[in-house]
Amino acid sequence: MLTDEIVDPAIDTTGRRWQLFQFIGPILGVILVIVTIALVTLYTYRTMREGAITLSRNLLRSQQRYITEEVSHYLSPATGISFMASNMLTGDDIKQNAATFMTLGRSVLRDMPHVDSFYLADDQGHFWMASRRDNAYEETTMQIEDGAPYYRHKVTDKDGRFISTDRFSAEGYDPRLRLWYKKAVERESRTPDRRLFWTAPYLHLSTRQFIVTASLAFQALDGHKIVFAINISLNQLTKFVNSLKVGKSGQAVIVDLDGHVIAGHNMADIGKPGFDAANVSLDPKTQPVFVRALDVFRVMGDGSGIVHARGTSYVTIAAAMPLAKRSWVLLLNAPEGDFANFTQVVKHQTVYFSVIIVGLALVLAAGLIYQGRRVERLQKELGTFGEEKKEDNIILLKIINTVGLLNPKQEQPYLCEALSERSVSRRASIWRLLSDGDRLLCEDMFDRDRNAHRLGMELTRTGHPGLFECLEGGHPVDVPNAEEDPRLQSVQRVVMRMIDTHHLFLLPVMEEHRLVGAIMLEDPIQLTEAERVVMLIASVLAVRFGQVQEEEGNKEDSVRTSTTPSPSASRSARPQLRVIEGFLLRSNTDSSNPTNMPEPGLYPSVPIMVLEFSEAYSSNHDAARAMLDLVGELTDKIQSIAREHNLFSVQVAGNRFIFLGSCSQTLDSEGAANLADAAIGIREVCLMIISHMNTRLMFRIGIDVGAVLVAHLGKNRDVFNLWGEGLTMAGALAHNAPDGGQIQVSDRAYQILQGLFLFRLRGEFFLPGSGIANSYILAGKGDVGMVVKK
Known part of the structure; x- marks a missing residue:
């Protein structure tokens, strides 16, 4: 490295900077003084030279502001009265709204001569109008008389006295087809400053007034939708504009963007017969200055x-009238000779000052608007946060004060209600x-739309492996569409499809890093806001479920040491029984040896189960073929389970399967246990197969232990048939099971099985001919039966 490239960091460069500033500072100061003097001199020269033009331009601007304010005041009742009417006419009594409308119309027409009339219409075709009639007031109502629509005109004085x-015929008139009605409805969702619709000016045939209609x-x-309209006459506005004096010989006119004249000397003949005020436009031949000024605008x-134009220079001003109507333009012109050389002053003053003033004003206005919106948004957020916190506190206080909150044996239905509500x-x-x-056993399920609780559904790991995988991760899972995950x-098809929900929020309930349960929220809207309530309830459930698991573990240990044989152990000692497929039972032996067949007669206590499939029919060929394949696969699985659990028989009748656990004159508890065990296996297999297919096929199971009649039918007496109370009860329990995929058990079957399986009390069940009895939901296998009343 060269020596001149080495920089010593210890050298203080402050002195060199100061020296550089001392050299450049005076030069910059001199340049600044020169520029300032030049600007001041130029400004003074141009101001003195163009002062007269500046004065004339300011006069024209003052005239323009004055006209704009007058026109705005002239049309301002449309905005104020329309929004006032929108607050007064929102009642649900149509007659009261009409009376209020007529009172409002008389009051305004009496005090504002330039207001011509009022309209009121709704989406049912009703129509009312308030207008002047000579020195009185006319109240018009469109109504059906003698089967035809008529205008009923009622003339009153200023105080509403009759x-x-x-009346006149109103045939063919529908206010909903009018432009003022349709456009107002289209603008209903806009911001308040853009909701009001203004029609183009038109001539009112009955009053010969040139009016403009504003509707809201x-x-x-x-x-119901209501449209309020106010008609303002422009006749007086024309007289006002024609009375203005602009310079010595200048003129003023108000036009729309298409050049149609709203007010001005072109409208001097307004109100006279044959004069079409709606078709008056700027004439390029007689008014070239206004035409060019409008083009520039x-x-x-x-x-x-x-x-x-015409060898003369004219000073022109074109300004929009946003306070009156957005599409109107005020045009002023005056010959330059009226103000000598004032036009040059306006030109240069616009260049040097207007841009700066307008720019600063825009910057300040934008800053104020932005800051105001930020403050408003912040206040709104603070208010919303306060309301949410208050709502959370109310729910949490109610949960904390609930009696027996941590007692797992005492149900707490409010927990589900609080989750759904928040x-x-x-x-x-x-x-x-x-x-x-x-x-997973459903302890409680609350449907907010129906305001109903349900329980008893069971989800297994084999049928829903993805669900258990999500829960064992220990983190909340929020899926917008569970059907696509x-x-x-499988959860969406088995659980959520019942009420057609898709969005699923899943929260594992953990006790000391151990999974003990889960919370499911279907189609939640305020998930973030409910975080505090959800986490508190999850903590409560962790304590409750942890106690239940500990108690169940202790009971399992005690049961293992008992000598009571389990159903699976005793099953091996029972002789292999037959599973007969089809609606007719066909013996494994020939007809000459019917000894294996039950004797005909009454069997008082037969364990019987009915499996019923819903929505198993379709008239579409492709759908029917797919349904048949699905039912065939399910039938194979059901047949295997029936053989595995040594059931006595299986019969098929349409969309129903009929199972017999045993068929003997004495009560066979083992046969009933085999039947319940098979029902659980069939439920799991059906749920697993259906969950993997996009089908609405669902099933229900009913179990009873009751009396049936057994008979041998046919020529050879080899047809086995049964009927009676037990079959009827099992079929009714299956048909009326609360949810698809559940097993509903009669009270008689529950008394036999309660020591071997887990049950949930559903409630009272009515069976025609037998009366009212309790029914239960078979939740799953268990060493200790449990009934939780709802």
């Missing part, structure tokens, strides 16, 4: 300028993991 009435749509308390917007979910459910770790598709 004077006279008449709003919604009444009964849900369309391109450049508001501003002044110089227009040369998260605005269609359904909230609480699930407990059973001691075997492979089954491979892990939760």
Whole structure:
């Protein structure tokens, strides 16, 4: 490295900087003084030279502001009265709204001579009008008389006292087809400053007034749309504009963007017969200055300028009238000779000052608007946060003060209700993991739309492996569409499809890093806002479920040491029984040896089960073929399970399977246990197969232990048939099971099976001919029966 490239960091460069500043500072100061003097001199020279033009331009601007304010005041009743009417006419009593409308119309017409009339219409075709009639007031109502629509005109004085009435046919008139009605409805959802619709000016045939209509749509308390319209006469506005004096010989005119004249000397003949005020436009031959000024406005917007026409220069000002009507433009012109050389002053003053002033004003206005919106948004967020916190505190206080909150033997239905209410979910459910770790039992399920609780459903690991995988991760899972998530598709089809929900929020309930249950929220809307409530309830459930698992573990240990044989152990000692497929039982032996057949007669206590498939029929060939394949696969599985659990017989009748656990004159508890065990296996297999297919096929199971009649039918007496109370009861229990995929058990079957399986009390069940009895939901296998009343 060269020596001159080495920089010593110890050298203080402050002195060199100061020296450089001392050299450059005076030069910059001199340049600044020169520039300042030049600017001041130039400004003074141009101001003195163009002072007269500046004065004339300011006079024109003052005239323009004055006209704009007058026109705005002239049209301002349309905005104020329309929004006032939108607050007064929202009642659900149509007659009261009409009376209020007529009172408002008389009051305004009496005090504002330039207001011509009022309209009121709704989405049912009703129409009312308030207008002047000579020195009185006319109240018009469109109504059906003698089967045809008529205008009923009622003439009143200023205080509403009746004077006279008449009617005219209203055939073919529908206010909903009018432009003022349709456009107002289209603008209903806009911001308040853009909701009001203004029609183009038109000539009112009956009053010969040149009017413009402003209409506003709003919604009444009964849900119907209402449109309020006010008609303002422009005749007086023309007289005012024609009376203005602009310079010595200048003129003023108000036009729309298409050049149609709204007010001005072109409209001097307004009101006379044959004069069409709606078709008056600027004439390029007689009014070239206004035509060119309007063309410049369309391109450049508001501003002044110089227009040369007929060998003369004219000073022009074009300004939009946003306070009156957005599409109207005020045009002023005056010969330049009226103000000598004032036009040059306006030109240069616009260049040097207007841009700066307008720019600063825009910057300040934008800053104020932005800051105001930020403050408003912040206040709104603080208010919303306060309301949410207050709502959370109310729910949490109610949960904390609940009696027996941590007692697992005491049900707490409010927990599900609080979850659904705070998260605005269609359904909230609480699930407990059973001691075997492979089954989730629904402790409570609350449907917010129906305001109903359900329980008893069971989800297994074999049928829903993705669900258990999500829960064992220990983290909340939020899936917008569970039908598209491979892990939760089975849950959507088995659980969520009942009420057609898709969005699923899944929260594992953990006790000391151990999974004990889960919380499911279906189609939640306020999930973030409900976080505090959800986490508190999850903590409560962790304590409750942890105690239940500990108690179940202790009971399992005690049961293992007992000498009571289990159903599986005794099953091996029983002789292999037959499974007969088909509606007719066909013996394994020939007809000459019917000894294996039950004797005909009454059997008082036969364990019987009915499996019923719903929506198993389709008239579509492809859908029917797919349904047949699905039913065939399910039948194979059902047949295997029936053989495995040594059931006596299986019969098929349409969309129903009929199972017999045994068929003897004495009560066979083992046969009933085999039947319940088979029902659980069939439920798991059916749920697993159906969950992997996009089908609405669902099933229900009913179990009873009751009396049946057995008979041998046919020529050879080899046809086995049964009927009676037990079959009827099992079929009714299956048909009326609360949810698809559940097993409903009669009270008689429950008394036999309660020591071997886990049950949930559903409630009272009515069977025609037998009366009212309790029914139960068979939740799953268990060493200790449990009934939780709801």
